[in-house]
Amino acid sequence: MRSFRLLMMAALLAVGPVQATGIAYKGWTATEGGRGGRILKVTTLAASGPGSLKEAIEATGPRIVVFEVGGVIDMGGQPLKIKEPFLTLAGQTAPDPGVSVIKAETTIATHDVVIQHLSFRPGEFGRPKKGGGDQDGISTLGGAHDVIVDHCSFSWATDENLSASGPRFEGKTPEDWRKGTSHRITYAHNLIYEGLGNSVHEKGEHSKGSLIHDNTSGVLIYANVYASNRQRNALFKGGAQGAMVNNYIFNPGDRGVHYNLLANEWTGQPWQVGRLTLVGNAMRHGPSTVAGTAFFTMLGQGDLELHMNDNLAHDAQGRPVPLLGNNAQTTGKLIVMAKPELPAGLAIRSAADLARDLPALVGARPWARDPLDAKLLADMANGKGRLIDSEVENALGYPRHAPTQRAFKPEDWNLDDMSPKAGWPVAAKP
Template identity: 90%
Template sequence: MLIRTLALSALALAASLSAAEPVAVPATAGIATRGWTQTQGGRGGRVIKVTTLAPSGPGSLKEAIEASGPRIVVFEVGGVIDMGGQPLKITQPFLTLAGQTAPDPGIHIIKAETTIATHDVVIQHLSFRPGEFGRPKKGGGDQDGISGIAGAHDVIVDHCSFSWATDENLSASGPRFDGKTPEDWRRATSHRMTYSHNLIYEGLGNSVHAKGEHSKGSLIHDNTSGVLLYGNVYASNRQRNALFKGGAQGAMVNNVIFNPGDRGVHYNLLANEWAGQPWQVGRLTLVGNAMRHGPSTVAGTAFFTMLGQGDLELHMTDNLAHDAHGRPVPLLGNNAQTTGKLIVLPQADLPPGLAIRPASDLARALPPLVGARPWARDPLDAKLLADMAEGKGRLIDSEVENALGYPRHAPTKRAFKAEDWNLDDMSPKAGWPNL
């Protein structure tokens, strides 16, 4: 049995979790989904122009990130920002990074981890590709694409592309037990985070991570809350598509998972990591998601698996899971070591007004909308989506195993014209191209 203390069989539980009808409302392309977040980012602040692709110094992205006060960061350059292993740290609140303003080919940040340790941040239309860049296997220095840390809250990461992280591609984390009460813990770690319409793929497996194999999509860490994963595509990540850890509270809505290795979505409270702390009940809503096996997927891999010891309140509606030949695979997986109780959450715990597509529409409708620049695809994103459509893909250990490798775009320049943009939400007045 998946959960020894649960009276229902896995089959009966799956039926009970899937009984409700989804809300069939189309998502809006090109506009950031707010979820539980309450942020305006840098709205109303000064406009800062990025005028160089240099990793630091005057006119750089790093300088703009480190500035204080409300600010909207726009780009008068396009191309690759090679950080050479140095991190990008967002510690000043009220920030909008508007990658949509860059001239083609957009902004591609390589060889860096980006962390968010503040509040009221909106990041849109950027590509993040850390990679191992020649470092020794298991040598340490692992990097996320983006991770919320240290009490990050009211953050939106929308329409971005992530690949080749050596830890997770896109995560919400932080100190799990800061403070005296569980309410303190939740305030101290990431909360009210929305990750929407992102392309999240090819987390590196046997690379620099000290633990060895570490091809991961998203980690939603212990005691995070208000985390919404909405309309993303996860492809060719071995695990954590996504992983919600002990006491986490969040939702996955309208995501596509393709070619996972041996786990799709899972929940896990690890007792050894909670020594001396009272276990918290997690809460997870899974609505309108679709998983399809690929060439690297272990046969029988289920859509959702519960691991560890803690209890979980779970609502599941209108989720689909198929193998590479289109045959159904289990929605719920089995794990003999799991001792926590799975509690059916009768109603979805979702932000009010969230638009939800039927899971059966996702394979057609979602891929054209996701990633950093749907109107002008980077070759890496274009290849990934084309391969996914054909059922191709594999888990990789280094960026050099992708035939295209790191992006190599010639620098471009274009003056930013404020009159061409709605500065309230950084949408183009002429409309989103091809969306």
């Protein structure tokens, strides 16, 4: 592990300090989260009650949630539901080893939310296979909008690890539909891995990265690492509008990125044309990847406007694999967009640099990795990884950090963006 930390430190020093506030790359969102609101302190790792994360989430009004405790919040299967707007969850304020939320789905059914530097690990926790009760890591619901999830870690979801969802046909017109479901969502610099396959989902195999649901719009998936998810790295469904920029996909099962409008889910509704920009992404096959798996595949029905530029795809030996996959049952038309549809001013790296640069930058608290993230990244650097059906198949299992405490000192933080006044750490201690 020492050699891996030295490698991480070298990579961080090569690319500069950790960019840990979502504001600089907020995509199409227009939010400051809870900026200017009251400070709420999480002082316990209990699942509920005074000083808990649940209590802070359920409070009303603009609020910045800071952490005076580090460790594991075990929700025991109970969800965390964010329904009140103007919220910032600042996981960067926690003492090492940071905060991991386990055995829970977190949903966002509101607007103006920023979540940073937290880990979300639902897992199956002994529940019966195909027994139902599947859980995302985080999913936006309803008409959620102006949401940023930045520098977080996700693993062991039994549905998707990180998704944007909601009702697809709310209202009378396609314009109404887009307002009624998730829109202006940014997922940036996250580590998204090991979605559980044959676990509690009633459909059976369900190892998935991200689902971007029908008619969502303004969704930016930027500079994330997807590792060892069988499919949906990511999936954009019918009529969705968004972009994937500078993401690194490692060891997918049999699909990288794909688009799919399912006709049976659109009965009685006019099919909408999807719009997707894929720029500067890279995919590398791993031990679990089906030979020939392409970077992007169009499935189902309905047309898609697509712009692709500077994307790379290689097998485990470094040989090129197709960027575009074929599917004989697809009836939709692929329409080439000459120009990308991207947020103004978005910084874009070369796809060739992602394998070197991104691992050191993504996930919760890159300056103080928890053992699960460190193991995943070390394995990825060595070309190792596999699809799993339960968290117990990961040698480390659920995090077991001893609780830590540290008083929050507002004078140490820039409260406008929750960056430390001393500057972001650039590396974990070797």
